[in-house]
Amino acid sequence: MTLIDASDGLVVPPGEGRTLVTAAQRVTFKVTGEHSRAASSFEVVVPPGFDVGAHRHTRSEELFYVLEGELDVLAFEPRVRTRDNWREWESASGQRCVRATAGTVIVVPPGCPHAFANVTGDPARMFFQASPPPDHERYFEELFEILDSGPAVDHEAIAELRLRYDIEQLTPLRMTPPGAGGGAAAAR
Numbered sequence: 015m016t017l018i019d020a021s022d023g024l025v026v027p028p029g030e031g032r033t034l035v036t037a038a039q040r041v042t043f044k045v046t047g048e049h050s051r052a053a054s055s056f057e058v059v060v061p062p063g064f065d066v067g068a069h070r071h072t073r074s075e076e077l078f079y080v081l082e083g084e085l086d087v088l089a090f091e092p093r094v095r096t097r098d099n100w101r102e103w104e105s106a107s108g109q110r111c112v113r114a115t116a117g118t119v120i121v122v123p124p125g126c127p128h129a130f131a132n133v134t135g136d137p138a139r140m141f142f143q144a145s146p147p148p149d150h151e152r153y154f155e156e157l158f159e160i161l162d163s164g165p166a167v168d169h170e171a172i173a174e175l176r177l178r179y180d181i182e183q184l185t186p187l188r189m190t191p192p193g194a195g196g197g198a199a200a201a202r
Contacts, residue, residue, distance in 0.1 A: 024049050031057070034154055036161040038064055038189045047148030054147040056154070060085060060138045065131035067187040068100035071124060071180045075145045078120040078130065083138025087114045089121070089128040100129045100185045127184055153179040 024045065031042040040059040047054060060083070068088070078087070088111045092103035101111045114120065114130075122128040132138050144150035153175065160171050176183055 034158045036158050037061070038161060038187075041154050041158075043151055043154075045147075046151050050147060052147070053143045053145035054149075054151045056142045056144075056150070057081075058140050058142050060130065060132045060140065061189075062132050062135050062137065063188075063190040065186075065188040065190070066129055068095075068103070068127050068129040068184040069176075070127045070182050070184065072182075073124055073146075073180050074149065075124055076120075076122040076128070077143040078114075078122075079141040080114045080116055080118045081139045081141055082116055083132070083136055084134050085114045085130045085132055085138050085140070086111050087118070087120050087128070087130045088112070089126055091127055095127070095184055098185060100127075101131075103127075129185070131188075149179050153181070 026044050031044045033040065033042040035041075039061070042057040043054070044057055045053070045055040086101060088100060088103060088109075090103075090105040090107075090109045092100075093106055094103075096102060104110050111129075120128070120130075130140075156175050156179075157172065160168055160175065172187075173183070
């Protein structure tokens with residue numbers, strides 16, 4: 015997947031790319047900062063029960079394209095930011111969380127709160143692009159190291175990691191396996 019010449023393009027066949035896997039997510043790096051000055055691109059499988067939590071970035075712009083499945087999503091500044099449940103948020107213009115199905119595109123400018131969660135019983139798959147590179151790819155690499163380091167999640171290490179990579183977490187990141195009820199959090 016390495017570019018041979020700076021003037022050459024890049025073709026990444028289906029199923030190719032470097033993949034990172036935890037119980038919380040499966041991320042396949044399709045285009046990294048090594049290949050593009052404009053954006054990093056990933057394919058992300060979101061398991062049932064995963065909620066990234068509402069968050070925002072001051073420098074990054076993101077694009078999400080739902081390929082398969084369904085996700086609850088939002089991309090707006092709410093009238094009131096409650097700390098626990100972003101699905102209850104409403105914007106000044108009346109926007110609320112929506113159910114995104116295959117073909118839905120979500121564009122998130124810098125500073126805009128956004129979130130996604132898989133509340134269904136089936137995995138969802140999306141294309142995700144973050145600009146500028148390589149912050150998100152490095153964030154994923156370090157996050158997966160923390161999540162794979164042992165059975166107990168180091169919430170302090172994750173909070174420090176998010177600060178380093180321009181992620182202001184507004185509501186908790188959660189991983190609640192289907193049928194588990196509520197409350198089993200993978201990371202906050």
